Amino acid sequence: MNYRNKIIILITMILSMFIFNSCAEDNKKEEAKVKTCETACESWQTCNKGNCELSEGFCENNESCKDDIDGKTECNTEHKCVAPTAKICEKGEKRCNGNNVETCSSDASEWIIESCNAPQQCDATTFTCKAPELSNCTRLSFDNITLEEHSSQYGYLTYAETLENNSYSIQIGFYNNPVENNKIYDLGKGVNTDFSTCDQCIIIYDTRGNTQKDFFQVSGSIKMEAGSIASGKSKGEVMSAKLIEVTINESTFEVTPVKDGRCIEIEANKTWAWDNISQ
Numbered sequence: 001m002n003y004r005n006k007i008i009i010l011i012t013m014i015l016s017m018f019i020f021n022s023c024a025e026d027n028k029k030e031e032a033k034v035k036t037c038e039t040a041c042e043s044w045q046t047c048n049k050g051n052c053e054l055s056e057g058f059c060e061n062n063e064s065c066k067d068d069i070d071g072k073t074e075c076n077t078e079h080k081c082v083a084p085t086a087k088i089c090e091k092g093e094k095r096c097n098g099n100n101v102e103t104c105s106s107d108a109s110e111w112i113i114e115s116c117n118a119p120q121q122c123d124a125t126t127f128t129c130k131a132p133e134l135s136n137c138t139r140l141s142f143d144n145i146t147l148e149e150h151s152s153q154y155g156y157l158t159y160a161e162t163l164e165n166n167s168y169s170i171q172i173g174f175y176n177n178p179v180e181n182n183k184i185y186d187l188g189k190g191v192n193t194d195f196s197t198c199d200q201c202i203i204i205y206d207t208r209g210n211t212q213k214d215f216f217q218v219s220g221s222i223k224m225e226a227g228s229i230a231s232g233k234s235k236g237e238v239m240s241a242k243l244i245e246v247t248i249n250e251s252t253f254e255v256t257p258v259k260d261g262r263c264i265e266i267e268a269n270k271t272w273a274w275d276n277i278s279q
Contacts (some may be wrong), residue, residue, distance in 0.1 A: 037050045037051060037052055040052060042079075043079075044058035044059075044060075044078075044079035045058075057080075058079045058080065059075035059079050059080065059081050060075065060079065061075050062074055062075050064081070065081035070083075085107050085108075085109045086109065087107075087108040087109065088104075088108065088109065088110065088111075089104035089105075089108055089111060090104055090108060091104055091105070091106055091107075091108045092104055094127035095111075095127065096122035096123070096124050096127060097111075097113075097122075098122070098256070099115065099116045099121055099122055099256050099257065100113050100114060100115050100116065100122060101113075101114040101116065101122050101127055101128060101129060102114075114129065116129035117129070117193055117194070120257075121257050121259060131218075132244060132257065132261075132263075134218070134219075134242055134244065134263045134265075136263075137242060137262070137263035137264055137265040138262065138263070138264045138265070139264075139265055139266070139267040139268065140163075140168055140170075140204070140264055140265075140266070140267060141266075141267040141270055141272075142161045142163070142170050142272045143161075144161050145159045145160065145161040145170065145172065145272060145273065145274040146159060146160065146161065146274065146276065147159055147232070147233075147274075147276045148160035148171065150229075150232035152229070152230045152231075152232065155175060155176055155229055155230075156173060156174065156175045156176075156229065157173070157174045157229045157232060157234065158171055158172065158173040158174070159171070159172045159173075159274045159276075160172070166207060167206070167207065167208050168204055168205065168206055168207070168264075169204070169205045169207065170202065170203070170204050170205075170272065171201075171202070171203045171204075171205075172201070172202050172222070172238065172272070172274070173198075173200070173201040173202075173203075174199070174200055174224065174229050174234075175198070175199050175200075175201065176199050178228065178229070178230075179200075179224045179228065179229055179234075180224075181224055181225060181226055181227075182223060182224075182225055183223060183224075184221045184222075184223045184239075185199070185200045185221060185222050185223065186221055187200060187202065187217040187218075187219060187220045187221060187222055187238075187241060188217065188218050188219040188220065192217065193218075194253075194254055194255055195216055195246075195248060195253045195254070195255045196249075196252050196253040196254045196255075198217075200222050201216075201217070202216070202217045202220075202222070202238060202241060202243065203215065203216060203243075204243055204264055213245055213262070214245070214246055214247065214248055214255075215243035215244060215245055215246065215262075215263070215264050216243055216244065216246045216248075216255045217241060217242070217243050218242055218243065218244050218263075219240070219241065219242045220238060220239060220240045220241030220242060220266070221238075221239050221240065221241075222236065222237070222238045222239070222241075223236050223237065223239075224236040225237070226277060227276075227277050233276050233277045234274075234275075234276065234277065235273075235274065235275040235276075235277050235278075236273070236274060236275075237271040237272065237273040237274070238266065238271060238272040238273075239266070239271050240265075240266060241265065241266050241272070242263055242264070242265045243263065243264045243265070244257055244258075244261060244262075244263045244264075245257070245258040245261030245262045245263070246258060246261070
C-alpha cells in the first residue's frame with residue numbers, strides 16, 4: 001500500500017467517526033426534545049416527533065370546532081367540542097332577587113349570586129347591597145326587664161319584658177359561654193348580624209294587630225357588668241341600639257330585612273337595663 005492510499009484510508013476513517021458522532025449527537029437532541037415535549041404537552045395534546053399537536057377528538061378553541069358536523073361549536077374547559085351554551089341572560093346584567101344581588105355570568109349561562117347580609121338589602125336602583133336608611137324610628141323604653149330563661153348546660157341566658165299594653169315585647173339573649181364582664185359587644189358586627197349566629201341577640205316583637213312583626217338588631221352595643229351565663233344571674237345594659245323589621249326563617253333562624261320596613265331604637269338618653277343579681 002503506497003503512501004497516497006494510506007492517506008485516503010485515514011481521511012475516510014476520520015470522516016466516518018465525525019459523521020457517527022454527529023448522528024449520535026442529533027439523536028440525543030431529538031430524544032431530549034421528545035422528553036421535553038412529553039412533559040410540556042397539555043392533556044388534550046399529543047407529542048409527535050417533539051412537537052405538541054392537537055389530539056384526535058379534542059379542540060384548542062372555538063375555531064377548532066367550527067367544522068363539527070353535529071353543530072358542536074364551542075370548545076369547553078375540557079377541550080371537547082360541545083353544543084353552544086344556552087343563554088338565560090345578558091352578560092353583565094344585574095338584578096335583585098329577594099335579598100340577593102344577581103349578576104349574569106360571562107357566558108350568559110347562569111346568575112352569579114351575592115347575598116346581602118343584614119341589615120343590607122339589594123337596592124333595585126344600583127343593584128348593590130346597601131344598608132337601609134334608619135330614620136323616624138319608633139322609640140321604646142323598657143324599664144322592667146327580668147329573667148326569662150336560663151340553661152347552664154346549653155349555655156344561654158335570656159331576659160324579657162312585655163309592655164303593659166301588650167304592644168311590644170323584648171327578648172335579650174346571651175349565648176355561648178363565657179361572657180366577659182364589662183366588655184362592650186357590638187350588636188351590628190360579626191356573628192351578631194344574624195339571629196342564626198349571634199352570641200348577643202336582641203329581638204323585639206310588635207304584637208299589635210293581627211300579624212306579629214319582628215325586629216332584629218343592626219347597631220348598638222351591649223355589656224354584662226356582672227354575673228355569668230352559668231350562674232343564671234347577671235346585671236347589664238343595652239346602649240344606643242337600633243333594630244329593623246325582619247322576617248325570621250323558622251328552620252334556620254336567618255333574618256331577612258323587610259323592604260321599606262320600620263325600625264325601633266332606644267328612647268333618647270336611656271338604656272335597656274336588667275339586674276337579677278340582687279333579686
